[in-house]
Amino acid sequence: MNIRSQFEEYLRPGKPRLVIGAVCGVATLVLAAIALLIYAGVIGRTSxxxxxxxxxxxxxxxxxxxxxxxxxxxxxxxxxxxxxxxxxxxxxxxxxxxxxxxxxxxxxxxxxxxxxxxxxxxxxxxxxxxxxxxxxxxxxxxxxxxxxxxxxxxxxxxxxxxxxxxxxxxxxxTPRDAMMTPFIVAAIVAAIFGGILLFGYFAQIKVARRCLDRLDREGATQQAWAELQNYLSTTGGSANPALTANFIVSKKEGAVIAYADIVWIYQHVMRRNFVPVSSNVVCRLRDLDFINICSQGGKGRANVINEVFSAVSARNPAAMIGYSDENVKAFDAFQRQNR
Known part of the structure; x- marks a missing residue:
């Protein structure tokens, strides 16, 4: 297995997500079939x-x-x-x-x-x-x-x-509606839950391939893999994202980013009724692509985000850190110049 394949395997999401998503898909079909059989009067006392x-x-x-x-x-x-x-x-x-x-x-x-x-x-x-x-x-x-x-x-x-x-x-x-409704609702829930899992699974694979394609173009795949292996052997593999000498590697998002590729990094906060409900760190890159990292919650998350910002600031002093009107205008100008 070459380095690209090993890297892709490392960044690939866990199989339980795929399996559960597939099970939800099968459950959706089964529940929908039962609802159709009820509608057709094949099963149930509905008349x-x-x-x-x-x-x-x-x-x-x-x-x-x-x-x-x-x-x-x-x-x-x-x-x-x-x-x-x-x-x-x-x-x-x-x-x-x-x-x-x-x-x-x-x-x-x-x-x-x-x-x-x-x-x-x-x-x-x-x-x-x-x-x-x-x-x-x-x-x-x-x-x-x-x-x-x-x-x-x-x-x-x-x-x-x-x-x-x-x-x-x-x-x-109607009896038919009463019997069908629970199966229809369950099918919809299973479809949504399974869809979210499968979408996340394949989206992470897509992110990993985009990142590795970028490293391949820059000739940095081998260096990034070597730095990751050294980092994992030193830290025991517990940190996420991994902040190596020249790269950010986020296994949970399937992302690997060179510090030098980051033009602007900031925390994006989603609010509902003015109350924060989720957030992630957005990395805007030189090729105008963007990668989201640090989307997982948990204890000490704020410290992790600060460590990421500090690492980017130290390794790429030209990168813009944080969300501000000034940085928005500067990145807009950067986009216009590089389109």
Whole structure:
């Protein structure tokens, strides 16, 4: 293996990043395939034909298509945006919570009248109405909904859960959407995470090749490798970046830069809402390329950056150090002269 190949191997990012990125890619495809199979109706109970009787205490039904025959229905007890929550019972006075649009109430005029006669005006006599079957998705009741309903009916949260169970029927979400959504979200997350890892992996390889190509053109590859080996044998290889006699070598970024090639070096700070969230050191070079180093956080990072600036200042006194309006103007002038 020649020196160029050895140098490239040293600067290459670790394989775990590539492996994890590839695994995320495979996971994305698998999750997307499952979502498509759900959409096609191949897997999952996602249609009215496959709906099962709703049991609010059966957690295994969560996310599946269910039905319930409503005999009585109260006026809404809670709402969020256009989601209205009602208590309903069947012919056996089995109580559940239903989520639907307020406009759907008109379908249940008889059922609401019956609720009024049975639960409120208990002295009234009202015939049992014909049940209205509703379909929806069995969904887990969030704690804030339980608390709101409990307050509305003047009971404790525990007592409400005992009466209506831990699930409710959401008639505003299709079963197919309910089943697909977690897989789609997981696929997107896996794709983003894997994409970031793979992009970083191949970007680092590209940086390493750009740097080594520059050293090859300058005939300095062998010298840089020799200085790095001497530095690693002296320090034990713990420092990053390695500051040799004539080069900066950053394994984490895959960069090797001759001090003499640096025209301007400064710290770039990213802010969000005026709060620093990340930073790196930017090296602007004679060939108008730029390389980022010191992008990794950690204890003592400020000292590392100061050491880099000091090393560049000592080995290349002509280099501009730090970000200032004066240095911006000077580098702009340098770019115009060398384009």
């Amino acid at each position: 009215k034909e496959n709906a099962v009787a709703f049991n609010p205490t059966d957690r295994s039904l969560e996310g599946t298509s269910v039905y319930f025959d409503v005999v009585s229905l109260d006026t809404y007890a809670a709402h969020r945006d256009d989601h209205y929550y009602y208590l309903a019972t069947d012919s056996e006075d089995y109580a559940i919570v239903v989520c639907m649009r307020a406009s759907e109430e008109k379908r249940f005029a008889d059922q609401q009248e019956y609720w009024q006669s049975q639960k409120v005006n208990t002295g009234e006599v009202s015939s049992t109405p014909k049940p209205v079957r509703i379909y929806g998705v069995a969904s887990k009741m969030p704690d804030n909904l339980v608390d709101t309903l409990a307050t509305s009916y003047g009971v404790s949260a525990a007592n409400l859960t005992e009466k209506v169970g831990v699930l409710y029927i959401d008639t505003m979400t």
